[in-house]
Amino acid sequence: MRIAITGTPGVGKTTVSKNLFEKLINLENNVKNINITEIVSKNQLYIEKDDEMNSYVIDFPKLNNFLELNTTCEDLIILDGHVSHLLNPDCIIVLRLNPERIFDRLSLRNYSEKKIKENVEAEILDVCLVESIENNVESKIFEIDCTEKSVLDICNIIISFLEHNTPKYGNVSWLEDYFYMLE
């Protein structure tokens, strides 16, 4: 089973995925936590590197093939990455965060102004959620506003979703309050 943890960079995917892994490994022993950026970089699963944006243009057939070869259908696989919703997941957790917080977190990473703006805009315009809906059955999608939540709370919400399978999205809307950040 593939659990996609998706969302705009800075939203908390890697932090949540690591903590979720620690919780799930206590319940089952076939849990894997896969950071997409890490495996793409390490195994050259990309078409090219965008030096200006310091990011990869992913080779999706190669990446899918890599996942097929390195996992089994018995595994409980956490896919940590902002394209994980495009990797044939069984369920998709879309993490959301107030765009001002995204701005602060990405500024701390010393991202370029262009990269910060692009990602803040993506969060305001719901890009990961829209892509998730476009590429998957809607019943797989669960969206969480992480803004005022601890990592532990977020993990517990995800586990509850996995247990009860109650899809939910559409409650997060930044556009009105943060429109000024698009200008």
Ligand SMILES: Nc1ncnc2c1ncn2[C@@H]1O[C@H](COP(=O)(O)OP(=O)(O)O)[C@@H](O)[C@H]1O
């Ligand atoms: N729920 C949270 N509360 C407070 N800080 C968080 C939370 N989730 C993540 N962070 C912090 O935000 C930063 C970005 O998190 P990270 O997991 O790297 O995001 P992503 O993988 O989506 O790019 C890290 O410094 C992390 O410690």
